Amino acid sequence: MTITVTINGTSKRLAIEPGERLFELLRREGYMGVKTGCGTGDCGACAVLLNGRAVNSCIVFAAKADGGEVTTVEGLERDGRLHPVQEAFLDEGGIQCGYCTPGMVIGAVDLLSRNPEPTEDEIRQGLSGNLCRCTGYVKQVRAVQQAAAAMKGGGNDG
């Protein structure tokens, strides 16, 4: 079947298998920021924004993106500048091996779009589906706090 989907701002017509998952489609199309961890909806490494909401792309039919918009981590920068959440992850050292980072950043972007001033507890709850094997989460929580402050002051709101 053929679907029309806007990925990172570019409209595309793509041939897909009816039973295919969104993360298979995205990786085939070269969006390598979409990672595969568990493939069962548990780890969050494959998170992307589907119509503005962060979802695990391994548990979504690719066909569900038809007529919609997908943003992967590659689509967050504007005019060559990283998104404030990406900047904050770098600044705070919220990245070690980096495998969880794209999903974690996407989760944080969704969280901040709904709740621009989250408490620490709300950040931890909001990112509870993004598992990280390396950091212990402390610096990632701080990164989201820093991003929230930066975004409040204006700038790239993704």
Place this chain on the structure above:
Amino acid sequence: MVPTHIRDYIRPASVEEAWNVLAERGKGAKPIGGGIDALLYSVPETTAAVDLTGLDLSYVRDEGGLAIGATTTFTEILEAEPARAFLGGILVEVLEKVASPLQRNIATIGGTLGSAHPWSDVIPLLYVLGAELSLFDGQASRLSMSEYFARRVSGERPLITEIGLPAEGKASACAFEEFSSTGFDVAVLNCAAFLSVESGRCKTVRISIGGTPALATRLTPVEEALNGSPLDDGTIERIAAMAADTIDARDDRRATAGYRRDLTRVGVSRCLRRIVEQLGGVE
């Protein structure tokens, strides 16, 4: 892995059309809301996915009680003002325990009922809220949760179109208690209770336990024992012990039957105490 046996992805435009496709294709076609479980537990017999999200069934309406469309996601329910305000915010309290936003942005309330996972947090809650389900299987009908699950046992799979939660009076409250290994893990056992009181006595009583490890049911004998009685400490402990004896507890990889009985006693007791607190005492 691509479930290659799914050869058709069908997007009907009306409930009737969806039902006709399902009826025509029989076991080969699966209705999907979020489609999570349709993907994760995909079986080779399934050759078509019938996406229900184009049927205008994503809504939360205040109609005295609540009317929730079957394809409404948990996130959409959590963000809907009438759902947030319903019965002291119990829907928010429970739905925020379901997985994380990454799954709640996809999973639908109809899909949760369709999957009927024994550990579902939502099914015991809907039981005690007295939910009624609007169904369609060529004709429209409205059934209680128990009636719906009884129909499924006999192999029927009507489409769920709406979940209705009746309006509750002022002197009523609901509480929920989940036991799981981690905040994100599914429940080892969960308890839900609803009570309305009149003149210091329990009037409407609904108690449901899920993950025993069987699918949640109502504990009718326990409800009847509490009906008409005051809600003092002694009664709470007696009812909680009775609930622990009543459940169909078994061992599985998550817990033993004995542990599940203990959890039931503690869970029911906590739920009833919280209800007393919310009602400002039941004297």
